[in-house]
Amino acid sequence: MNRIKELFEKKKNILSIYYTAGYPNLGDTVQIAEALEKSGADILEIGFPYSDPVADGPVIQASSKQSLDQGMTLKVLFEQLKDLRKNVTIPVLLMGYVNPVLQFGVENFCKACAEVGVDGCIVPDLPMVEYEEFYKDCFESHNLCNIFLITPQTAEERIHKIDSLTNGFIYLLSSSATTGKNLEVGNTTEDYFARIKGLNLKNPTMIGFGISDKQTFDKACEYANGAIIGTAFVKAIADGNLEESVEGFMKKFRG
Template sequence: MNRLQNLFKNKTNSLLSIYFTAGYPELDSTVAIAEALEKSGADFLEIGFPYSDPVADGPTIQHSSEIALENGMTLHVLFEQLKDLRKTVSIPILLMGYVNPIVQYGVENFCKKAAEVGVDGVIVPDLPMYEYEALYSKYFIDNDLSNIFLVTPQTTEDRIRKIDELSNSFIYLLSSSSITGGSLDVSSGIEDYYKRIKAMQLKNPMIIGFGISNKTNFDKACEYANGAIVGSAFVKLLKDEDYLNKIPAFIKSIKS
């Protein structure tokens, strides 16, 4: 089992994942933020690698990607930064980004390098499921990397069951089909969607993302899933000059 699978084996509810963009606010801030998040109580992390056309991201994360790219962040730089990560960070780490930079880097090389630096899984929203299964799954499996699939309110039951079959850690349940940075929609329609997924009794745990920004959102998401992901709200915090010192209070405000 990788660290991600072990986490879900040992803890089944109220898991908190934090997303942030590598190379933002400074090029070399990635590892320091990861260390602070673990010390503050995050259960696992999603480190985004920036891309020039982040179609699923809202303004906050788009802006962080722009700044990270201007700072000089690339996959090569990120892997160099992460080479000593496991000396100081023990919680599961996922990389999240778009398929284009991975293909440019070379999918096999990307998977090998990710495993080498201690990454446990990858989230690639625009990687088609059939393409993953037919072309790339071997590289993920050989390197003990979990590929995380996304489910939206429009995803069919057949596709969800296929995703469950291909998954080996958790399924990323989007709270909506919109971009990141909105507010968690708890309308009756969305609650029906959560209940429908829960009733399917999938073998993999579920984590809800998009729109989780505070304790109220987080607790609501945890009623239907094993945990939730906070992204845009945390990235906003990184604009502050003393952001590292503010991380403990931010995590406490959500988990306490």
């Protein structure tokens, strides 16, 4: 069974942490993964940088540019991850945009993910129709979960279609903004979360965009199986000792 499915079967209030591969330094990718697991993260989302990250706010955009400038590519990333599973046991996702995946080759990408122990992918700009028609079999043959995103504007019919195609979890965006905006849980947002929860989807959900502290994490967990933190963590590791930065950040949630 895929590690993602196993995790959701046995745990609640799941904490997923996003960070950019090759940031702050090109060779930090696996060290951060190991430190996050040690400090209590449940899922890792390792971002592979792209030059035009349309869904990302300024913090993650800047981390992507720095990583690219230092030489990060998918080829380099897979080389870094070849020993990932020596010390990392929790689920690992790769997150990024479809262009680098197409350049690398979808079959090659899925094969490389499986070889290094990646459990799934989040590719926000991969159209659902194309995934279903061209890539679904390839992903599933390599035991990879493809994680779809929904927003407050996503139609119920599309949500059910996404649910039928999903074999991991559904990424529930708290808003249609870019990453890095603070979560503001007013009546409209709570109604949206409650509406999705009321659909009784077969797949678990994780809330992302704007989760930055214990308060917003706990609020998200009232409506979903857990939450995803990205920008706040990328900020936290920008300077200083990596192990200390990771441990200090995670204590806010797992202390």
